[in-house]
Every structure is written in structure tokens, then in C-alpha cells.
Amino acid sequence: MNSMQRFSNLLAGQPTDRRPFTLVLSLYGARLTGCPLDQHYSDPAAYTQGQAAVRETFLPDVLFAPVCTALIGAAFGAKLRFLTGNAPIIAAPAIESVQEWHRLHVPDPDRQPHLLYVREALRRLVAEHRGQVPVAALFLAPFDIPMMVMGMGPWMETVLFDRPTAERIARDLIPFFVKTANRLFEDGADYLLLPCAFASPGIMPREIVEQFSRPILAHALAQVRGPVALHHLDHPLLSYLDLLAGLPAVSAFSLAQADSLSRAREVIGPGPLLLSGPETQLLRKGATTEIEAICRAMLEDRRDDRRFILCNSGADVLFDTPPENIHAVRHAVESFGSSPA
């Protein structure tokens, strides 16, 4: 049974040979191939080779198109800095304050080079692993894109203290969000992974998520033509799951290791996929026995939850994570056995 069959059976309520699992190993592909990171994040062929190496080495059930939110900021004109051992970051925002927003040119996903790089890498991944492994692509919600364009401080200031302007900007970005998301689905993405900073319990008060973030997300996702997984970022998401459950297109939630999965299942109902697992920091520094034990405990906790998928929590797996720690996750899944129908 290959990964695609495993997922098909899982979604159809049929038994599987084992639980599906995945890890976000977008950056890690470069470690496996030895590719310089500036090439990894600009050359679709190089990136695709990294994901092929990830698949060959760790056998995850989902591969990822480039996971790099800074590229979205760069598409608006922000300046990138390439690092050793990490995805590129934004060294200079496209604008310094919200007052400059009007002079920005919203990029076209059919023409902008950074977005075309992501799309081409995705297309190559889909072509290379078609029918065998699902591929997920990452994008940002309309209310998070300005954070990558002007920086966290100015956008936080706008959302908190000038809500009409924040709403106008976020709503103006919905067409760009919808077009790009749908292009990613047309390119073959099986899932869209959507971290939501400004709908996170670690960042925004509940009232602002209710009044600002959720309505924008609902409006945007209603126009998206594919399934979406909301991601917890670095913060537990459980306390806002009631706000995010039931949004259009959302059929999966990626939660933090600290979130209660049984409580989360109660909140979201039986339908959506639930993803969680060891944090990236634990994967980097933990002992293999500890990581495997944590994974086994989570699988045992979710034994009767057919729609649970083991996945690292937090962001991309860190570059200096020992490979044996990643193998430990796979070992836990393989030894746990088959999934009930």
C-alpha cells in the first residue's frame, strides 16, 4: 500500500496497513542532498531532488512544496537574506509602515518569480510522485500576508489600533489569496497548509479573532477550490478551535504537541483530519527512545480515532535534527500497526 492508497482508504473509511504519518521536511531535503540553501529555495529542480531524498530516506506519507513564508513577503518586494541551516528570512520589509501600503503592487502568481518557483517545485513534485504520495503546499491567510510585507510590529499596530485599515488591507488581499491558493490546487496540491498567526491564541485575543480574523478567513476560504489544513504555528490552538471549526474548505487541523487531542476531537467533530506529534525542538534535541515513546503514546491515545495522522508539531523540521530522531517517528508508526476501518 503506497501513501496515496493509505490516504484514500483512510478518507473512505477502509482499513490501512499502518497509520499515515508525515513530517514537514522542506528544509531538511537540502541537508539530504547537500544543496546550498540559496539554490534550494530558488531552483525548483533542486528543491524537488530534496523531497525525493526525503521520501527515499524517511518514507513519509506527505511531501511538501517549499515551506518558506519569507518568499511571500519577497513577492511583494521584501528583501531576502539566505542563511546557513535555515530557510531564508526577510532582511528588509517591502514597506516600513501601513501608510505606504497604497504604493505596493500585489503580485501575480502567474508572473512573480518567487511564487512561480513555489508553483514549479510543486508541479515537479506532483509529476514525480503522482499517484504515490500526496503533496501539500503552504500559503498564508490574507490577514497574515501583511506581516511578511511590512513586519510584525507595524501590522500588529494596525490590527490593534486601526481596525478599519487592517480590514481594508486584509480584504483587498483576498483576491490574491484566492487566486494563488487555487493556482496551487491546479498545480496539483492535495492540501493547502495554512498557518494562522492572527487567529492564534498565542498572538491575538479571542475577541479580535471573532471580529476580524475569522470573518476574513471565512470569506476567503469560501472561494478556495480544495481542502485546507489550519496549522497551529508554535502555539496550542485548542482554545480557539471552536472559532475555526466549520470554516469553508477546512478539513484538517494541525495541532501542537501540548494540545489535548481528545478535547480537540470533541470540538471539531468526527470529520476533519487531526494532525499532531512531537515538537521540532524535541525532534532536534530529544533522545530517539523519548521521541518514539511520545509518538507511541499519541498513537495509543488516538487508537480509535481513524482520522488522526502523526506529524511533527511546530514548523519545518530543523536542519540539524539527527536523522535517527526522524526515523524514530516512522518506527513508532510502523510498530503501532494497522489502522481500523
Next chain:
Amino acid sequence: MPIATTPNQTEPALTDVRQSLITLIKQADRAGANELLDAWANRHGHEEVFKMLLEPALTAIGESITGEKHTLAQAYVASKVAEDMLTKAMNQPGGNAATEPTKGPVVLGNAESDFHALGRRMVATMLRSKGWVIHDLGNDVPASEFVDKALETGARIIGVSAMTMTTAQGIRDVRREIDARGLSGRIQLAVGGAVFLVMPGLLEEVGGDGTAANMFAAPSLFDRLWDQSIQAEATL
């Protein structure tokens, strides 16, 4: 929500005013918080605002948000309210932003290749509200620049902020620079940033002398490190 009073009205209980301020900040109501503080300042002066209202409120918020109810937005609003009051206090005739005897100076900045300024700026505001003199070097600061500035200004503490695991590794260079120049102990290295919250052991890994769980805990950390510096120098 703000407890407004007129000269003819009875003064509201201080604890009630503090609680109102805490509530306003937690609701991200910067304007409401400022209105409340301005009303108090008109009656009692800006220095009293800091001593009687703002500092206790910020301390209480800091204690309450160390759990799961912490949001970055609430901390941000608290820092902006503190910044607003500092600005107003400075603009008073003979005004001085410091509400306590001047402390420091200290040097702050983001580690090399780190451009996440928000946390550093919030910490700087908290420190200033406690009377610390800050030399803020901004983002992407090379290790040598931190130490040069500390020597130039007589700072006993260098505070380095980093958002990610990768950029936090740049703090090792600051540690090496301090040690290489024979300044260990004399110059204390404070570190902070989101990555230190999620990764126990990173403080020791990068060679920091101390870290704080959030911006509200930064002043007490700097007090402690300043004392450590003086003690270390005395034993040399």
C-alpha cells in the same frame, strides 16, 4: 469601562483603577488605558501614574500572562501604553522618562541576521519605564559591535534578541567576543526571543547569563545581571 471622575466626585479606590487598567490592556484598548492614565496623571502627576498604577498593573499582567492566556497582542498593548506614558512624562516641564533612579546603561540589539524587532522594542520600553538607559543597536548586529558599544558606554549588560534557532546561534559569537576580550562576568549577556521559550537548554547552549520569560520579567532579570556584574568585578 474607565473609571472617570470629576473634581466633585469621590476618588475611586486605587485597586479598582488598577484593575480597570489591567482589563483595558488585556482587551487591547490602548485609547481607553491612556484615557484612564491621563485622568490619573491630571490629579496626581505622571510620576505617581508610574508608581501607583502602571508599574503594578504591568507586573500583575506579567504574572497573569505567563500561563496559557498570554497573547502577544496583550503584551504589545502593554508596551505601547507604557511607551505613551513615557513620552508624556518626558514632555512635561522638567520631565524625565525614568520613574526610578537611572539605571544602566545597557546595550540591546538583535543577533546577527535576526530582523524580528518587535520583542526587542517591547523589552526596551519595559526597561525604560523602570529607569534603564538603553543603547538600542537595532537588527542584525555583529557580535563585535555589541561589545564595542558596551565598552564605549560602560554598559554592564548586553541584551541580545533572536527569534529563531538559527539566528540564536549568532549569540554564541557575542559570548565568544565577551570572553575573548577578558570581559566575562564584567559584561553579562542577557538573551531573549521566542525560541528561548520553546527550547529549554538553549540559554546554556548559546552561553547566555540569563533570560526572561516575557518582557514583564526583563527588568528584574537586568537588575539581577547588573548585580552579578558588580560582584564579578569585585572578585577580579
